[in-house]
Amino acid sequence: MTAAGVGDLALHVDGSEPVSPATVEAVLRVCDRAEDGYVTGLLTVHASGAPQPGWAGDVSVGLTTKWERAVRRMERLNLVTVAVATGDCGGTALDLLLAADIRIAVTGARLVVPLSGDATWPGMALYRMARQAGTAWLRRAALLGTPIDAETAVAAGLIGEVVDRPEQTLAGIAAASAAVSGKEAAIRRQLLLDAGEHSFEEALGSHLAACDRTLRRAVAP
Structure with a gap:
């Protein structure tokens, strides 16, 4: 290797x-x-x-x-x-x-x-x-x-x-x-992996937190 x-x-x-x-x-x-x-x-x-x-x-x-x-x-x-x-x-x-x-x-x-x-x-x-x-x-x-x-x-x-x-x-x-933030990609990956184990209700909080993070980054100076 x-x-x-x-x-x-x-x-x-x-x-x-x-x-x-x-x-x-x-x-x-x-x-x-x-x-x-x-x-x-x-x-x-x-x-x-x-x-x-x-x-x-x-x-x-x-x-x-x-x-x-x-x-x-x-x-x-x-x-x-x-x-x-x-x-x-x-x-x-x-x-x-x-x-x-x-x-x-x-x-x-x-x-x-x-x-x-x-x-x-x-x-x-x-x-x-x-x-x-x-x-x-x-x-x-x-x-x-x-x-x-x-x-x-x-x-x-x-x-x-x-x-x-x-x-x-x-x-x-x-x-x-090239235009994708590594940390953000890792968050999306984890959301995908969690989807196989969590119900909609269980997953909702994590997805909303990621949405909030994205919105905050969009308006950050």
Whole structure:
């Protein structure tokens, strides 16, 4: 996994490599840069690769906990995140893909829940997939490790679109995000996430507070 320098906020993740301290550190380093120097703009995650048999041999619960916390931190950054899936996308690549706000798949991409021993890996990718797509779409993938092709992932709501070349799509997203405040984007994201859990009455207060904040900012000198 590699992280780009300041001025080009991007993360390249190879899901064929098992999670490691270096993998965790790469995500945390990008999060540090995003929080220190980026108010608007994008974090682009280039995700590809899926684990091979025996990949979990050196993985511990402690390391997995650190990894899940790092992914969660990225998921809550004060800027828009976009992920591009290429080829088979599993393991750490799938985790970061599902944590991104906007997801693009290159033609031929597949989402792969990796196998570990005699069953699929029960990480938080299963949680995010179920929350975002519902369990009916995912039973074969979650229970048997059956890959999800890009078109099925779009129909399930896990991927936004499938493209042959992502560069033009990324440029359009970057242009749109340039005028968006990172903190405001994070508030909108949380409202979306809360909608799946809260009733209208429970959600109303948060939405009204966000509306009030927006109106106050509009008239601020």
